[in-house]
Amino acid sequence: FYLVVSRFRYYQNVCTVSYSFVWWDWPRWEKEIDWMALNGINLPLAFTGQEALWQEVYRALGLNESELEEFFSGPAFLAWNRMANMDKFGGPLPQSWHVNQLYLQFKILERMRAFGMIPVLPAFSGNVPKGILRLYPKANVTRLGPWAHFNCSFSCSYILDPRDPLFLQIGTLYLSEVVKQFGTDHIYNTDTFNEMTPPSSDPTYLSAVSHSVFASMTAVDPNAIWLMQGWLFFSNQTFWKPPQIQALLHGVPLGRMIVLDLFAEADPVFTYTESFYGQPFIWCMLNNFGGNNGFFGTVESINSGPFKALHFPNSTLVGIGMTPEGIEQNPVIYELMSELAWRKEPVNLAKWVSLYAVRRYGGMNDNLTAAWKLLFTSVYNCTIPGYVNHNHSPLVRRPSFRMRTDLWYEPADLFEAWKLFMEAAPSFMSKETFQYDLVDVTRQVLQVLTSSFYQDIADAFANKKMPELLTAGGVLVYDLLPELNRLLSSNQNFLLGTWLERAQSKALNEREAQLYDMNARNQVTLWGPSGEILDYANKQWGGLIEDYYAQRWGLFVQTLVECLDRGLPYKQDTFNQAVFQVEQGFIYNGRKYPTKPQGDTYEIAHRIFLKYYPQAMKRLQ
Template sequence: MNVRRCIVGAVLALSSAAAAGPMARAAASPLPGASAASPLPGASAASPLPGASAASPLPGASAASLLPGASAAPLLRPASSLDLSELRAFLQRIAGDKASSFEVAWIPPEHGKDVFELEQRRSKIILKGNNGLSVASALQYYLRNYCHCLITWGEHPALPSVLPPVSQRVHRVTPYTYRYYLNYCTFNYSMAWWDWNRWQQEIDWMALNGINMPLALTGEEAIWDEVYTDMGFTREELDRFFCGPAYFSWFWMGNIDAWGGPLPAHWMVTHKALQQKILQAERSMGMTPVLPAFTGHVPPSFASRFPGAKVKKTNWGAGFDDVCILDPSDPLFESIGRKFIETQTRAYGTDHLYSADSFNENVPPTNDSAYLSAMSKKVYASMAGADPAAVWVMQGWMFHYNASFWGQPQIQALLRAVPDDQMILLDLYSESHPVWNRTDAYYGKPWIWNMLHNFGGNISLWGRMSAVAGGPHAAGSGASAASGKMAGIGLTMEGIEQNPALYQLMLDNVWTDSAIDLHAWLDAYALQRYGQYNEQARRAWHLLDSTVYDGGLGEGGPESIIVARPTTDVWADRVRTKLDYKPRDLVRAWSMLVAASDSLGANDAFQYDLVDVTRQVLANYATPLQQKWVLAYLQHDLSAFDRYSDAFIALMSDMDSLLSTRKEFLLGRWIGDARRCGADTAEANLYEKNARDLITLWGDKESGLHEYSCRQWSGLIWSFYLPRWAWYFADVRGKIITGARMETDDVDRRIRDWEWNWVNAHDITYPEKPSGDPVAVVKALYKKYVPLVDQ
């Protein structure tokens, strides 16, 4: 391409409200089915246990539904609950025309823990479990270890034409009572625009992996609306309270009001119904969803309507307005909290697990232990007043985020005010920054070891595999007396649908009571993910483990300088580029995957990994390339500046073309899903603005959170990141020619105006389907870039 022409075109685009017009994309061709395979060699398939009891016949009774009006359920599902109709539908979704090859049977839990068994009975494969998710986990075990078929986010490979037999009975018991899933932020960074079909896929994936304690926040705005409407607040008052759909997480946590709104009534109606379907599906598989409780966040006009109320204003920062928080000592706090749970229970039922974080990324007004203890008692009382069986599920994030405030006396005061069996702590960031080991395991409270890993839904190959493979067992084993009442493990990432290997590794702790042998696990994973053995792919995964997955303690993975606001600095504002490994070592893994593409290129999961590793190699190369044009600028070398700035733009264009070959990396899907949530054009436009804003500026054009949720997506690169850099290069080039001083503030101001115009635009239809052959595109880029990056 003519890069100079690209720069000129992009500069012209910056002067308008939107970049270039829509780009047509062709749909990807279907993938061939996987071939039949023998059971996984070297896998940890268990031999039959001499003392194991035979499975009892499947009881005819199904699990009780907890739809509106149903009675409260116990904390854990009844041991004998299997929903036959749901399991038949589940098998049909996962196994398709092979569903009739499987039969389901109930077995009792062991020592109060979930259990599954897998065996062959004549022509049938028998899946046994004490609940739906245990049965699903038995199916997952079979698919992975016998069929070499691994279902992850976005990949659902076909089963073999002939199902391999189960040679010996498999028996597994989880050591963990709770397997927690989701973070408040996940509901926006990844799930903001999900419909029922996408939720059904996620619930199936949760069941396959043994998750039994999902956070369930969808549709909560309808509950808030009913509570505050009943208290007399007008529609106008609530319009100044409710935020837009992309920002609910921070509204629920009491950080912001109104941003991205006003919220249409249609959204509340549809998502209340969606939440009821989500909860019914989760409960039918034996899960115990966690619903929110009241934490004091009230409408801005609350003090005017209730003049004597103890309302304080607090500010989250990042340029947002103050929000109003009702003090727990105010009598209204307990009554509103009780009303909130009663209203929620009528709509959604209850499993008695309630999430509440009174000071998420905000500091209490005092560090006085007596105040913190009294506040904690009041918050719990507001739950227990409506539900005497209430269990408070608290995120431990604030103890890390505001560690200078939360010393041991403050944490003890907060936690010890609530009975031990009525509170569960989420150690949110255990793999990198645990809190349990500096709080005497949360002073006797049950707690859960979690992997946070991802911030903002950003795209980066990164993680700490060794910490994930051994950390849960090391914390919960008998050798660690300091672990107290560790009761489970979980995933608390801010964004999903990235780094599937790391998340599978973490979830594989669910059904093992020992540390995972990472070397053997990687060998098995390469086979299961691609459906066949390939030596180059196997070796590549071991290199990935020693590079991108041997990460440090930074908050999330390194990003690329291309997503930063243009700068001459290596350390851009809000964009981290420091790597924990040598880029050349990742190139070796890339070379191995390219070599494996001749054998594995038709496999969908392999295509994703090949594109993702290529993306990371190119993203890494952007930094040394940036430093070359920066040096040329400093030396007033116009020829070198043109050469390297052209190469930088070309790199971005190549990345966009690469990412356009995979559905997972398309801006068009994100915006298209948002627009489809709207009942009319006005709503669709509002949701599109929410969708655009969250992944770019996060707030207004002066937002301090810009690029926090940056994405390396096709469409976002060519219409947002590339034009910003092109304008910047044109400005710098002019300074080199004239010798004028570069005024960064002036450039930034103009770029911010253009960014805000982009956020508010609706005149581009971005492709929602991938185009091009991923393997062919990668091979062409490998030929072009490997001489440049392998240095």
Template sequence: MQHQKIFFFITLFSIFTCKCIVAGNPVTGEIQNLIERVLPEKSGNFKIEPLLSESGQDVFEIDRSGQSIVLRGNNVQSLAMAFNTYLKEVVLLSYDWQADAPLKAPQKLPLPAHKIRRVCMVQERFFNNTCTFGYSFPYWNFERWERFIDWMAMNGINRPLMLAGQEAVWLRVWKSFGMTEEQICNYFSGPAHLPWHRMANMDKWGGPLPIAYIESQEALQKQLLSRCRSLGMRPVLSAFAGHVPPELRTLFPKTKINVIKPGWGGMDSIYTTCYLNPEEPLFAEIQKLFIRVQQELYGTDHLYSADPFNEITPPSWDENYLASVGKSIYESMAKADPKAIWYQMSWTFFYDSKHWTQPRLAAMVNAVPKGKLIFLDYTCEEVEYFRQSDSFHGAPFIWCYLGNFGGNTHLVAPVHKVVDRLNNVFSEKGCVGVGSTLEGINANPMIYETVLETPWLNRQERNVKQIIEKYADRRAGRVDQAVRKAWQTMTEKVFVDSAVGIWTHSTIYQVCPLLDIKQKHWTTDPAIPYKNEDLLTSILQLLQAGKDSKEASSYQFDLVNFTRQLLGNYGMVLYQEMISAYNKKEISHFKDTSRKFIELGEDIDRLLATRQEFLLGRWLADAAQNGRTNTEKAYYKRNAREIITTWHKGGGELTDYSNRQWNGLMRTYYLQRWKEFIARLDKSLENDTTFNQSEFNIWCGRFEQDWVDHTDEEFRATPKAGAITAASALVMKYKDQIMKAL
């Protein structure tokens, strides 16, 4: 047996080595390229070696050999994870998911003091959400994507959802069924709204989609998939789930095509979608053509995302009908690609559990061969749906942390709950993976890195205190007790397990102004599940850090990130004082507190200008780069303004769903609403008249729409210097007032 093991290892090493020589060094070369992108001119410090998989599980080691750092892994993914673990635990560096530059490494890279070995508990590590392609990704170029793909590889992700360029496939498909290019582009929505078009929630909004965008996204997707695959990932692409253009009802009059019940998100009926009966022969025909064209353009890893009824009502709730949906989607996939695996999110079953009863879900699941349908348990920090559905009635699932809606910048990271639930889920028979389904790249990187790191840790290492200490060290770039204390305070007192911070939240500034906060719109809730004084304590501890720690970009981000939330929370106190003064008709007090309220908001806006992660100008510049002419640039900027504010129409059901504390957005959008609100309250006090909330709401809707349409205004796209100075000054300015407000 011992001879067999030696022979197997020699064979594996020979294959690994020969592959490198024959194929131009694909494994070592890709890892060295990754290292070079993250740590320029440092790849020569690393030796890359093969490692046997442990019982089919991914595994890596970090070691030393002479003056070289040795990275061993059973595949490219494991080696990328080894590289990141070396950075995090040996060099104490943090490569952020919004990184805009390589890391600044020490002149001489430290050698690991001892060998580090990690084995992954799960096979699949999933990342992204259909919505992320609207709230974060719609305007990214390859440079932005390249850094993010590196981050995904370095965090062990091997199942990224990659949906860019999908419309290039559909353009070819629908043309072959008799539609014109003009009809098809009109059917598509605008760039940031494509996720909801793809999920059959709406058609046409923000269209017609420019053909140039479709073509550029096709070229981009080819680059993205090539890079993902070179780093060992198997990207999940799209499949046909039943959503069709309304023109098909005319082109195929004898085919049963249902009009979905209108009104999703408050949309008018003209944006309603159509669903093709899965039992119709045309269903399989469209699926076959879509997958064939997609393979021709992008290749395949045989993994397909399809969600037939996301937040919409199926044409029928009959169990036999739902079974036919499941059967038709999978069988049509399998006919086009015999190796097809179907990925489906559980969100719609959780979202509409009243109608999606377990017998109905079981009917759809059981119509698909076991192992061919994998569920993404979408929001496990709130509800582990596998526990309510008999483990998805036998279908395998991936445990996912969502944590963010709409790209909101609200601080939330229920790390104790997440680690505890992960500890328990690894032993569940149906669990095949861990991942994240966040709607937007946001202000809480710690919790996402923790989710992805935890499957690689042994039971003793899956300890929140230990995880956070290591995280604090790499945020400072060294062991700094002040930074450790700050992060422990955050973990124990601010990042609490209450679900109140998970849904669509904001600070008071992002709330559409009103007299009674209880009547706030559902998309903005300024409630916090912790004491603001605890957040202040953490920031004061962070400010005690050493000079070298303060030079780290990750430290500076954390300081600005925590401080902007602290000040936003304090805004609620001033709002309550202001409304109280108004109700009591204390004119002088009202004027004083309303002035302070606006001043605080303007201070927050200036603070946000010091970090690229919080710049409206960067978002708009990314959008504008997709245009070739001024008219095209204005189109993209308008689309970018719309998705983060009105979503579709001013004062509509989804207005402020994607609210964010961003420089420029605070000053020109949120604060302008508050200034008008305060001016009207002031006038009603001066004239002893009643404030008319309805009239103000009408004004608000018009203002919001005008703001979206006003694409000429320029905003800074690069941050101002002085993040630490700005944050420190504001903490000192407001800390006594915050403490007095307790």
């Protein structure tokens, strides 16, 4: 689910949130829309409630209820269902879900339009239920290959060829219903072949595809403009060569399509497509995959990128935007990006972050200014070309001997910033923003230290040193992770219980509550029935650390100790089978988690600092 940000005269906009928004109620949506308005965002996606309309269209065509239940995924996975990546997993969707989301969409649209925003509405990409083949056995439908690591039980979507007359029929039926129910501001989003390989690379075919998709829009709305993600060109560069890209883009009249250069702060596509071969585009910052906690940013690239795009030869740039898969982390990055829409040139980053510290806490403090400057020049300034941060920290990954521990910054800068935060803490603990940041920076430090203890564990096992293995494993499992869990549990913004409560609040009965609870837990852990995209949307939350990550690490250390004690080799496949039972057990444990903070944040953070700051500095020597 994306929104698009911006400025530059034509289309002003920003983007969010496949992961974060799914359980939002109206007050949370209202807060988000108000934030958008305050930041000048004027082109948000408005995709909520669309399944209710699809349900009506497919019923009118003759599909039965079981065929619809097999098509729609559960709430936590609808973004990928909409992009034709997967079907049915986490479903079926209760009828109450459709009613609730439709009601919510009406309120969302009213609020957005009241602020003068242009909501982007959904259109038809060709993704159809398998049941279409029962009704139209001669339709030109292709079953695509599996997506990600899913098997065809939940993937292998059915795509109706846009050149088939049935495509125009379904596309116009659906968009007519969209306009009837939601009104229109004439900009529609749909994405063809997102992370899926088209059935043909023939430029003539690809041009016909986009021409037909656009025709299904203009048949309903002659003033339609197609907003399309450009992610496919980046994610499948083996297929999308210049002739294929140009063919798809030129199937639509120039100026009637807007392309989102989705990951432009790291890998801009406009630079090697001659500004998308003349189609208008929006320079977007993605920054976060999976809504992961963990400091990350590319501030130098973010600061300069939009202005380089504006002055690119024959540039067709019409706006800048934000396209994170999930929000509610790294607030400083979104503050910087949203401010750039109002600027004519890059900001002075050192000056900007100093002023940010003052604005964020409502007062000047030399320690906090120095801390933020350290963070901005290190952990928030990744300069490795093409670096993608899915938060690969061992803390939030299934333990193995193949985990990444590389960092794009010097940990000494993070530890020094932590020290400066702790020194400022007594004077700023009354500020909610400071409380959040103190938890977040301490969390980041413990994330880094987890990698250090993991390395100690791996070295001890490789060298058959049982005392060292017991020491490193014991500290990690029985002190560091429990302390991290207590720290996160002390702040409202880091609670697993809040996520689960929001999910269950959508339910009308116990059966629905269990379905939504499973969706919420699975998304942030296994991400699929068997861990198909394991830990992709990992979160560092109170409750999740204790009952998921710490349990995995405990089993890993226990397994290594037993192997060393018995003189047996460690076998990852055997461990994977055992740890899967732990992971799956968490999804169905039925435990209720606190929805209110517990403990004193300063006391917990101070205790952690006294214990682990000396160790952190010693490891740097």
